[in-house]
Amino acid sequence: MITIDGVTKIRGRTRILHEVSFTARPGRVTGFLGPNGAGKTSTLRVLLGLDRPQAGTALIDGRRYADHDRPLTVAGALLDGSGAHRSRSARAHLRWVAASNGLPRARVEEVLDLVGLSADAGKRAGRFSLGMGRRLGLATALLGDPPVLILDEPVNGLDPAGIRWMRTFLRDSAATGRTVLLSSHLMGELAETADDVVIIDRGRVVAAGTLAEVVGEHATLEDAFLDRTASEGVSW
Amino acid sequence: MTGPRRVAGAVHAEAIKLITLPSLALTVALTWALTALLGLTGRPGGVLVYTQVGFLVLGVLAATHEYQGGGQIRASLLAVPRRPLLAVAKIVALAGIAAPFALVAAVLAGRPGATGGLLLDLVLAAGVGMLVKHSVGATGLVLTAYEIVSPLVRTHLPEVARLPSSAWTAAVLLVAIAIFARREA
Structure with a gap:
């Protein structure tokens, strides 16, 4: 369960998040949708304790991410990039991450297998393709077998087979009771994957609810999205 | 996980990072070779003085590799x-892992008593x-401080230069930890 309540973030003189509030519930995929620069990544960074908000709270199972004793067993995160140093092997990267939270070494081989990287585990991360880097990032997120997954644009850089794999994986994760929160600017992708949708625009949540509620009278999620985010008009 | 186990996990993770980074092993090998030659x-x-330069570079790389390509610092903070x-x-982790390597380097330099100084x-x-x-x-900053500023200070402000090097190290570490703790990554 993710509970974000009144989060405001100011960077320099710009208010990039304005009292952002929403929840993501167990057993459901929550899509966090917004144009580029709307505040999706900023919200996820606050949720994960990478940035500090000026006001509000962002909690995972009732506590801030950083206040959990073994955070990797509470929430797994996939952010931009693999998170591995380019000259370290995928296996060595996962080994240090596992050690940091007292996870068994055998778990490293399990997650490598899970994301299909076992054969490339000895390769340096710098030699990975974009898609392999995403898989390594996902393997890192899954090390602690966390009940909560937080993913920033997870299908970026994936080929069609990779996108289908990710979609199935996220659906299955929710079906087994996990809380899945993923950000995206790809409406079609989210409409296929999400149970609930939160739309953010210029730092404010402009819509939140089940997919059906957010789509409402509109023909598609895309129409609903454009109707709610373009009212004051970025024109193309 | 209770407090001591959390500390042990964090140190263990840092130790694995250090021993699986090729550039650090290379720096140690070059420092040894240069010292011996x-x-x-x-x-x-x-x-x-040349051995010391090698260990200064080693210390810088051990810390800055977090910020090189791949975004490892975020993985570390998560x-x-x-x-x-x-x-x-x-x-x-750095001091513990480097200690035997510093001892070998100091012996190669003919000054085994300098091991502690190299670690500082x-x-x-x-x-x-x-x-x-x-x-x-x-x-650049570290080498400038050691090779240019420090000799000038020794010449012109001998009373400042009498501060033990452990005091300088402690001061830099305290500032570094305080800023690292507050910074957004």
Whole structure:
């Protein structure tokens, strides 16, 4: 369960998040949708304790991410990039991450297998393709077998087979009771994957609810999205 | 996980990072080779000053590799979100792993008693690396301080130069940890 309540973030003189509030519930995929620069990544960074908000709270199972004793067993995160140093092997990267939270070494081989990287585990991360880097990032997120997954644009850089794999994986994760929160600017992708949708625009949540509620009278999620985010008009 | 286990996990993770990074092993090997070669030439005044440069570079790289391509610093902060703990774990792991390598280097330089001094230089450089984040900038800063500023201070302000090097190291580390703990990554 993710509970974000009144989060405001100011960077320099710009208010990039304005009292952002929403929840993501167990057993459901929550899509966090917004144009580029709307505040999706900023919200996820606050949720994960990478940035500090000026006001509000962002909690995972009732506590801030950083206040959990073994955070990797509470929430797994996939952010931009693999998170591995380019000259370290995928296996060595996962080994240090596992050690940091007292996870068994055998778990490293399990997650490598899970994301299909076992054969490339000895390769340096710098030699990975974009898609392999995403898989390594996902393997890192899954090390602690966390009940909560937080993913920033997870299908970026994936080929069609990779996108289908990710979609199935996220659906299955929710079906087994996990809380899945993923950000995206790809409406079609989210409409296929999400149970609930939160739309953010210029730092404010402009819509939140089940997919059906957010789509409402509109023909598609895309129409609903454009109707709610373009009212004051970025024109193309 | 209780407190001691959390600390042990953080230090263990940092140790694995250090021993699986090729550039650090290369820096140690080059420092040893240079020290041994220069030792053969019998330079007056000894070769320790060159060994010291190697350990300064080693300390900088150990800290700044977090910020090189791939975004590892975010993985580190997600794994160990308590930043003072993460910073201290880095220093403890670095000093612990480097100790035998520093001893060998000091012996090669003909000055086994200098081992502790090399380790202080190493962790001071790591503190600067943590502050500056960029390898080249941090290396330049540390070498300027050691090779230009420090001799000037010794000549013109001998009372300042009498401060033990452990005091300098402690001061740099305290500032580095304090800033690392507050910074957004």
